Amino acid sequence: MIRALFFVTAFLMASSVFAQKVSVSSRASKINNENADGYASDLDGGSEEVRVALGKFMKESGKTKSNGDMISVAEPVINGTVYAKGFLYGTVAGSDVKTRVWIGIVKNQWNAEEAETVLKEIEQMVYRFGIKFYKDKIQLDIDQAQQAADALQSRLRRRRTKESL
Numbered sequence: 169m170i171r172a173l174f175f176v177t178a179f180l181m182a183s184s185v186f187a188q189k190v191s192v193s194s195r196a197s198k199i200n201n202e203n204a205d206g207y208a209s210d211l212d213g214g215s216e217e218v219r220v221a222l223g224k225f226m227k228e229s230g231k232t233k234s235n236g237d238m239i240s241v242a243e244p245v246i247n248g249t250v251y252a253k254g255f256l257y258g259t260v261a262g263s264d265v266k267t268r269v270w271i272g273i274v275k276n277q278w279n280a281e282e283a284e285t286v287l288k289e290i291e292q293m294v295y296r297f298g299i300k301f302y303k304d305k306i307q308l309d310i311d312q313a314q315q316a317a318d319a320l321q322s323r324l325r326r327r328r329t330k331e332s333l
Contacts, residue, residue: 188212190298192291199238199257199274205287206257206272207294211301218267219260221304225297226258226271237261246289254278254286269297 195208211218222239226232229244237259244256254277259270271290275283 188302190295190302192294192298194291195270195272197257197259197270197272199259199272202274202276204257204272204274205283206270207287207291208268208270209294209298210262210266210268211298212265213267213301213305214264215260215262215267218262218269218301221301222258222260222269222297225300226256229256229293246286246293251278251282251286254282256286256290269294271297 190209190211192207192209195206197204197206219237223232223234226239226241229246230241233240233242239258241256241258243250243252244254245251246256254273257272257274261268261270271294273283273286273290278286
């Protein structure tokens with residue numbers, strides 16, 4: 169009975185989150201008073217939660233440096249290619265409900281050919297981040313539901329043990 173309740177609860181939580189769509193759009197931004205090109209996505213989540221997740225995600229591209237609302241990666245590794253010149257930037261802005269995440273580059277820090285290649289990869293990065301963010305939220309909900317089911321099952325076992333004595 170408890171397992172059935174757990175799976176129904178997990179299914180309902182997961183199905184409601186899968187309804188969320190990750191859409192990516194091209195956006196310009198200002199980084200250190202310079203024009204930057206990149207891609208953004210609006211996510212359902214608090215800005216602090218998204219900021220932490222973005223920091224972890226961008227660490228996959230290299231050593232990150234955080235400066236307030238901006239995260240930067242020097243000499244990023246993007247899709248297996250090491251770029252010795254240029255920086256990758258990420259920002260998070262929003263509220264406790266809806267947050268916009270942006271990843272991009274300042275084109276004049278890159279040569280023209282690399283900049284266009286990197287921008288195409290960034291679009292996919294932002295999409296992958298959105299998917300990963302929602303998957304991680306689902307997994308957290310499932311873990312919490314499992315912990316609650318385990319605690320309830322443990323209490324029921326203890327009650328049965330006491331009753332049988």
